[in-house]
């Protein structure tokens with residue numbers, strides 16, 4: 001014993017996650033140092049805190065300790081108990097450590113027991129402890145998962161509630177019992193509404209991030225891998241856009257985890273479906289929905305790109321008519337200039353001989369005179385789309401599902417009351433698998449139906465009284481609607497300064513085809529003697545033409561694919577609804 005008493009022992013301190021650092025167990029482990037020293041050994045501390053590898057090859061500190069032992073720098077190993085030394089479910093790492101200790105005549109110190117592993121009794125006891133540690137590990141895991149799967153059969157649950165949700169605790173029937181129930185988080189309702197609005201109106205997720213920050217909504221702090229994050233990221237927004245819980249479908253399970261890794265073996269033990277695959281737990285929870293499936297799909301489509309690029313700052317002047325106007329002199333596009341103005345893109349070059357300048361309110365006043373026609377073209381198209389959408393009666397799948405569920409119930413009854421044979425049990429299994437597949441199909445159809453119903457509502461807005469909606473809009477919102485309806489707008493003018501007159505020369509309707517030349521246009525002029533109107537702009541007078549048929553050349557485009565227009569119809573509908 002005297003030779004051993006002079007030895008240095010490596011003391012292994014470890015915790016499974018950083019969250020446990022600093023708790024009482026870690027302190028107890030640190031107490032191992034005085035304990036080992038009290039036995040008459042020198043010590044060297046090996047701190048494995050925070051690492052979580054279950055595989056010895058990934059336990060860097062432990063490997064370093066074993067290396068030091070192999071080189072003779074330490075003569076043994078100490079840990080609070082065997083459980084702390086080994087951490088894989090088969091106790092293999094404990095065995096590896098034991099083998100080296102035996103080979104190199106080392107000793108193993110645990111609190112209350114020092115093992116000399118060359119001694120058969122000590123080795124047996126140690127191996128038994130390793131096995132127990134592995135079993136212990138598995139049984140803790142199994143108990144944990146068994147509880148989770150049991151709850152999953154009954155309904156949705158959160159391990160960690162996603163943004164907008166919380167776990168509500170209500171007292172159960174037994175005293176001291178708490179029932180956990182996932183629910184929407186009312187404290188985050190305003191934030192979720194702002195988020196939905198931002199998804200609607202922002203062009204990129206980068207902008208959504210800034211919009212949320214500007215609106216004063218910090219992201220509720222979440223802990224991920226030990227780090228607390230409380231700011232919005234494009235990444236986290238994408239996760240929200242993809243997560244079906246936000247449109248009322250809670251789903252968990254399947255063959256892979258979100259990070260692509262295989263699921264743990266507990267799934268094979270507790271959660272297999274009739275075909276032997278990992279179960280998918282799926283619940284329809286409309287009370288969880290923050291938006292419709294159709295909305296989600298629309299946003300997923302809109303933010304599809306993975307290049308979110310630099311965030312473009314919202315400019316002070318929004319220039320909603322960008323891309324709508326062309327210079328009457330050179331035909332080039334007009335760009336924004338000043339708060340209410342547009343100018344020929346070539347105004348600084350010699351390309352254009354007479355670069356045109358236009359004020360937004362004058363353009364809008366002139367476009368207003370042909371708005372009716374353009375809106376009715378959009379309404380025609382909306383009607384054609386509407387006719388193609390069938391919000392269908394229950395599908396063949398839904399009917400078959402109902403039938404199979406009925407049969408399955410009868411079969412189950414027979415099995416219970418009469419007792420069945422192997423064939424019947426197999427039949428029941430097959431039936432259940434078929435039912436599960438159909439359920440998925442029917443749920444998809446329901447999503448589809450919901451999307452169609454949503455679209456119908458959108459089209460309705462364009463088909464009925466769009467002008468009334470238009471009148472409700474602010475000047476800028478009206479300009480947006482104009483931009484959605486018109487392109488290649490050319491405005492003619494003559495006269496100088498106060499005597500200037502403007503009229504609509506030609507334009508294209510986005511829902512029509514070809515260029516419309518206005519033969520007998522309305523003419524706008526600024527009234528110099530009148531007081532300034534809204535926004536401090538000079539009052540404008542628009543005189544109707546002397547001839548009745550002001551506009552000709554309209555023709556609805558019948559060749560275009562209706563689906564090409566869906567997106568722009570939705571946009572138009574949104575723009576019209578902006579005031580409400």
Ligand SMILES: [Zn+2]
Pocket residue numbers: 327328329330331332344345346352353354355356
């Ligand atoms: Zn020009």
